[in-house]
Amino acid sequence: MPLAIFDLDGTLVHSAPDIAAALNRLMARRALPPFALPEVQAMIGDGARALLAKAFAARGAAWGEEDFGSFLPDLEANSAVLSRPFPGIPEALAGLAEARWGLAVCTNKPIAATRALLEGLGLAGRFSVVLGGDSLSVRKPDPGHVRGVLEAAGAAPGEAVMIGDHANDVLAARGAGVRSVFAAWGYGADPGADAVAFSPAELLQTVR
Ligand SMILES: O=C(O)COP(=O)(O)O
Numbered sequence: 001m002p003l004a005i006f007d008l009d010g011t012l013v014h015s016a017p018d019i020a021a022a023l024n025r026l027m028a029r030r031a032l033p034p035f036a037l038p039e040v041q042a043m044i045g046d047g048a049r050a051l052l053a054k055a056f057a058a059r060g061a062a063w064g065e066e067d068f069g070s071f072l073p074d075l076e077a078n079s080a081v082l083s084r085p086f087p088g089i090p091e092a093l094a095g096l097a098e099a100r101w102g103l104a105v106c107t108n109k110p111i112a113a114t115r116a117l118l119e120g121l122g123l124a125g126r127f128s129v130v131l132g133g134d135s136l137s138v139r140k141p142d143p144g145h146v147r148g149v150l151e152a153a154g155a156a157p158g159e160a161v162m163i164g165d166h167a168n169d170v171l172a173a174r175g176a177g178v179r180s181v182f183a184a185w186g187y188g189a190d191p192g193a194d195a196v197a198f199s200p201a202e203l204l205q206t207v208r
């Protein structure tokens with residue numbers, strides 16, 4: 001069975017508004033200035049700890065485990081307040097399922113927040129395998145993250161395709177021997193994926 005492996009933030013879901021809101025609540029608790037949405041979008045893709053590292057570096061401030069310890073539960077509890085699937089994503093997933101593609105998620109977002117988001121948006125039932133940034137000892141761009149999805153789904157690299165909006169997605173896919181499609185509607189820039197999709201409506205044709 002062919003397998004479509006999706007990145008989450010910036011690919012399936014426009015989740016930056018909730019990530020920005022949780023980050024800015026942390027900034028407020030720390031009496032630091034908030035970030036605008038485009039600034040936050042540019043910091044998404046390497047997981048929650050990396051987001052905090054970039055945000056505090058931008059403010060010239062130190063951060064510690066207590067900041068992560070207050071940010072993470074806030075993100076988990078409020079991951080699907082403002083977030084919505086990108087237009088055309090529910091239809092694209094339905095079309096892929098209809099065409100007998102297996103569907104999986106490989107995201108650097110922490111797994112608890114990932115499950116809360118997918119459930120909150122009614123998307124969880126679509127995916128047979130969901131791995132977050134803290135599900136394994138490695139995460140994208142490490143190919144082991146994609147390999148973990150392949151193993152859990154019982155799929156060979158050659159029958160899978162990874163769809164993502166970040167260099168990490170393309171690099172992890174390439175390292176695992178999986179073809180990549182760059183999601184041009186997301187938050188990143190194309191690092192040289194095998195193909196580019198400009199909208200979710202193109203996905204079924206592009207992965208074929
Ligand atoms: O939460 C992040 O930083 C990244 O998440 P993604 O891998 O779903 O883009």
Ligand SMILES: [Mg+2]
Pocket residue numbers: 007008009010011044045164165166186
């Ligand atoms: Mg992404």
